[in-house]
Amino acid sequence: MTPGSDITLRDVARASGYSVSTVSRVLSASRPxxxxxxxxxxxxxxxxxxxPNQVARALRSRSTATVGLVLPQITNPFYPTLVRELTxxxxxxxxxxxxxxxxxxxxxxxxxxxxLLARQVDALLVVPVDEHRSRxxxxxxxxxxxxxxxxxxxxxxxxxxxxxxxxAGMALVLDHLxxxxxxxxxxxxxxxxxxxxAERRAAYEAGVSxxxxxxxxxxALGDFSAAWxxxxxxxxxxxxxxxxxxxxxxxxxxxxxxALGVIQRLRQxxxxxxxxxxxxxxxxxxxxxxxxxxxxxVRQPVRDIAVExxxxxxxxxxxxxxxxxxxxxxxxxxxxxGTPVARHAVRxxxxxxxxxxxxPDTAPAPSGTxxxxxxxxxxxxxxxxxxxxxxxxxxxSTKAAQ
Amino acid sequence: MTPGSDITLRDVARASGYSVSTVSRVLSASRPxxxxxxxxxxxxxxxxxxxPNQVARALRSRSTATVGLVLPQITNPFYPTLVRELTxxxxxxxxxxxxxxxxxxxxxxxxxxxxLLARQVDALLVVPVDEHRSRxxxxxxxxxxxxxxxxxxxxxxxxxxxxxxxxAGMALVLDHLxxxxxxxxxxxxxxxxxxxxAERRAAYEAGVSxxxxxxxxxxALGDFSAAWxxxxxxxxxxxxxxxxxxxxxxxxxxxxxxALGVIQRLRQxxxxxxxxxxxxxxxxxxxxxxxxxxxxxVRQPVRDIAVExxxxxxxxxxxxxxxxxxxxxxxxxxxxxGTPVARHAVRxxxxxxxxxxxxPDTAPAPSGTxxxxxxxxxxxxxxxxxxxxxxxxxxxSTKAAQ
DNA sequence: GTGAAAGCGCTAACAT
DNA sequence: ATGTTAGCGCTTTCAC
Numbered sequence: 004m005t006p007g008s009d010i011t012l013r014d015v016a017r018a019s020g021y022s023v024s025t026v027s028r029v030l031s032a033s034r035p036x037x038x039x040x041x042x043x044x045x046x047x048x049x050x051x052x053x054x055p056n057q058v059a060r061a062l063r064s065r066s067t068a069t070v071g072l073v074l075p076q077i078t079n080p081f082y083p084t085l086v087r088e089l090t091x092x093x094x095x096x097x098x099x100x101x102x103x104x105x106x107x108x109x110x111x112x113x114x115x116x117x118x119l120l121a122r123q124v125d126a127l128l129v130v131p132v133d134e135h136r137s138r139x140x141x142x143x144x145x146x147x148x149x150x151x152x153x154x155x156x157x158x159x160x161x162x163x164x165x166x167x168x169x170x171a172g173m174a175l176v177l178d179h180l181x182x183x184x185x186x187x188x189x190x191x192x193x194x195x196x197x198x199x200x201a202e203r204r205a206a207y208e209a210g211v212s213x214x215x216x217x218x219x220x221x222x223a224l225g226d227f228s229a230a231w232x233x234x235x236x237x238x239x240x241x242x243x244x245x246x247x248x249x250x251x252x253x254x255x256x257x258x259x260x261x262a263l264g265v266i267q268r269l270r271q272x273x274x275x276x277x278x279x280x281x282x283x284x285x286x287x288x289x290x291x292x293x294x295x296x297x298x299x300x301v302r303q304p305v306r307d308i309a310v311e312x313x314x315x316x317x318x319x320x321x322x323x324x325x326x327x328x329x330x331x332x333x334x335x336x337x338x339x340x341g342t343p344v345a346r347h348a349v350r351x352x353x354x355x356x357x358x359x360x361x362x363p364d365t366a367p368a369p370s371g372t373x374x375x376x377x378x379x380x381x382x383x384x385x386x387x388x389x390x391x392x393x394x395x396x397x398x399x400s401t402k403a404a405q
Numbered sequence: 406m407t408p409g410s411d412i413t414l415r416d417v418a419r420a421s422g423y424s425v426s427t428v429s430r431v432l433s434a435s436r437p438x439x440x441x442x443x444x445x446x447x448x449x450x451x452x453x454x455x456x457p458n459q460v461a462r463a464l465r466s467r468s469t470a471t472v473g474l475v476l477p478q479i480t481n482p483f484y485p486t487l488v489r490e491l492t493x494x495x496x497x498x499x500x501x502x503x504x505x506x507x508x509x510x511x512x513x514x515x516x517x518x519x520x521l522l523a524r525q526v527d528a529l530l531v532v533p534v535d536e537h538r539s540r541x542x543x544x545x546x547x548x549x550x551x552x553x554x555x556x557x558x559x560x561x562x563x564x565x566x567x568x569x570x571x572x573a574g575m576a577l578v579l580d581h582l583x584x585x586x587x588x589x590x591x592x593x594x595x596x597x598x599x600x601x602x603a604e605r606r607a608a609y610e611a612g613v614s615x616x617x618x619x620x621x622x623x624x625a626l627g628d629f630s631a632a633w634x635x636x637x638x639x640x641x642x643x644x645x646x647x648x649x650x651x652x653x654x655x656x657x658x659x660x661x662x663x664a665l666g667v668i669q670r671l672r673q674x675x676x677x678x679x680x681x682x683x684x685x686x687x688x689x690x691x692x693x694x695x696x697x698x699x700x701x702x703v704r705q706p707v708r709d710i711a712v713e714x715x716x717x718x719x720x721x722x723x724x725x726x727x728x729x730x731x732x733x734x735x736x737x738x739x740x741x742x743g744t745p746v747a748r749h750a751v752r753x754x755x756x757x758x759x760x761x762x763x764x765p766d767t768a769p770a771p772s773g774t775x776x777x778x779x780x781x782x783x784x785x786x787x788x789x790x791x792x793x794x795x796x797x798x799x800x801x802s803t804k805a806a807q
Numbered sequence: 808g809t810g811a812a813a814g815c816g817c818t819a820a821c822a823t
Numbered sequence: 824a825t826g827t828t829a830g831c832g833c834t835t836t837c838a839c
Contacts, residue, residue: 011816022826027818037824057524058463059816062831067460069503069524077485077492080691087479090506094517099524101471102504104492115496122459122471122501229695263695270697289482290692293631293665295672413832424810429834439808461832464815 010053019047071119073129080288088309113140131157134196149319156198172301172353173206185253191235192257194224232264259284259291281361296359421449473521475531482690490711515542533559536598551721558600570752574703575608577757587655593637594659596626634666661686661693683763698761
């Protein structure tokens with residue numbers, strides 16, 4: 004009924020008077036082909052509404068042009084932006100994305116990676132659930148297809164990794180706070196085994212001594228949630244817990260969700276942000292600028308992460324099917340033996356986004372465009388300027404009257 | 406090298422002493438099979454580390470067990486939760502998800518739907534970009550595979566639709582505001598052609614007359630963004646624009662992002678929320694309870710939407726390959742001729758979530774678990790209770806000293 | 808219940 | 824530059 008439903012190469016071959024292989028060569032541009040031939044084949048294909056069957060192509064060519072994207076929890080507000088960039092970059096290169104969400108469960112993660120491999124994905128992009136417990140499944144998968152880790156590591160030497168430079172980001176935050184005269188910072192972060200948690204905490208500890216020489220750093224470690232941010236504030240501002248210290252004048256948070264919880268609770272306690280306490284986040288997730296005050300934070304170079312990850316992936320795709328480190332020239336460079344080296348660990352530079360949570364009197368900006376957060380479930384193109392005098396304000400009585 | 410890499414059915418057949426077809430029947434449980442046979446075949450498969458090649462299976466059986474999920478913009482905070490539920494429901498049924506993001510562009514949408522069809526997806530789940538401009542591509546796709554629309558429609562009769570009952574949600578909001586004594590509400594929503602925008606606005610207009618009988622409803626229409634929420638407040642609180650009315654005592658927003666922008670700006674203007682003005686949202690996206698005050702909103706039954714959508718999809722998969730309305734008994738019921746009926750439009754009941762933006766003195770809750778928003782990029786299991794006295798608070802000086 | 812054979816739609820050798 | 828011949832790994836008739 005619908006044209007194009009069941010037209011195969013054979014049909015196009017018949018209709019154009021050429022052989023199946025010639026038609027294949029024309030349509031997949033795999034080899035040089037006659038001038039007029041190409042035209043006539045394409046014409047026939049067009050006329051019949053031919054659409055190549057990618058499954059058949061995949062079976063024969065042993066390449067599905069599909070990559071698996073494995074996320075620990077898509078509801079984490081950092082990932083949607085990453086997913087967008089990755090799908091766009093991959094789409095441009097003709098690759099599709101099989102998405103799986105692991106519910107933060109390493110067992111589900113292992114099972115779903117297995118399922119992706121059964122579907123013959125060409126490669127995997129993985130944000131591992133857990134630094135330790137994800138390792139076996141990820142390592143096994145990496146032995147079968149090119150695999151790039153994103154955002155988090157899962158032990159040394161498992162696969163290439165692309166992530167933000169957490170240490171550099173934390174340094175940006177501490178420099179900023181120091182420049183604004185903050186002298187009694189504390190850190191509210193996560194305790195987990197995930198690499199980002201450890202890296203950010205270590206970077207804080209390393210950098211904070213410049214601000215408070217000689218004094219032990221004040222750390223509160225829970226998880227990467229707003230709830231933990233609220234709770235940590237309750238403790239730090241409770242004198243019994245704090246001991247004899249004065250309350251902090253800056254709270255450095257391990258991510259934006261913690262910072263949002265911190266700001267929320269500080270305000271409930273009547274603490275002025277940023278007057279009494281400055282607050283910083285990390286990641287620059289969409290809700291970070293919706294808080295009041297908006298959160299000063301470290302923006303991850305998400306686009307670059309996506310581009311770099313795909314580049315690494317395709318490097319693995321081009322080289323022999325063997326994703327294993329195969330002693331190629333650049334890998335043969337001498338290494339210190341004790342260092343268990345991930346094949347490549349690309350660390351991309353972050354960017355400090357200064358907002359009202361650290362800088363008072365930031366003119367209540369008339370708004371400002373933000374990356375993903377623009378349109379709603381039924382979104383439409385936004386008005387060009389948020390203060391455009393022509394946008395609709397409709398005291399309405401005429402239409403849709405009850 | 407790695408076992409399981411290139412083992413095929415033939416290998417298992419040889420190893421078990423059975424024929425390829427028998428092995429196939431055992432492993433896909435497609436037909437009754439000998440008792441001991443099954444055992445021995447499975448044993449051999451296990452031993453060799455056999456993993457079925459889903460691509461070959463798909464080519465032969467004409468079913469990829471894969472569905473395409475087409476989103477307008479994954480960065481919209483409403484979608485991650487939906488994606489999670491959908492992938493989980495589908496995964497339970499052995500189906501994988503090819504995800505595409507359309508960048509809110511109907512042309513990209515059309516191209517990507519085409520690409521999904523070329524990959525032989527069994528079915529499509531689509532949140533259309535635009536009520537009108539998405540129609541041709543969606544209708545064409547619906548003629549080729551079972552297709553279910555989610556969240557938004559794209560014209561009548563194109564495909565089944567599963568969405569929240571926007572009218573019911575708006576009624577919940579208005580009832581709540583009326584019960585709290587609000588008498589001068591206004592609506593800040595979206596102007597777009599997307600169905601949710603229109604439905605919510607219409608429901609507001611229909612319901613508000615009970616609150617303000619005889620008075621024309623006050624509507625401000627822009628888009629579904631926080632920026633528009635801020636701008637709309639600027640206008641409504643500007644006396645030149647408002648004319649002689651008193652400022653509203655309640656702002657009903659078309660979605661949560663608008664509400665977050667509204668709250669942010671009202672606070673900057675020194676307006677007390679909810680004291681002077683109550684604010685409501687719609688959707689209950691994760692950031693909605695991170696605002697201060699947290700946003701009273703309408704929670705979409707996301708899980709139910711996912712379950713129902715998949716149910717409809719599989720109904721289409723079981724019936725003949727023809728997704729077209731085929732005059733089956735239940736569809737043959739008499740219809741009023743003028744009504745262009747979408748095959749099924751499932752409307753699911755929403756749920757009002759009352760938070761501090763409409764109810765003052767909500768005890769500053771010690772926290773509270775929220776669906777998706779729990780863990781960060783390097784998240785770990787959260788402490789059981791947010792006020793647990795045993796969680797770590799570490800004035801640390803020993804480790805990682807720089 | 809089991810095996811032999813055919814073939815899904817395509818690409819890749821190998822011919823010419 | 825084009826055609827011919829083999830399959831990719833699996834499911835599915837069709838026989839027995």
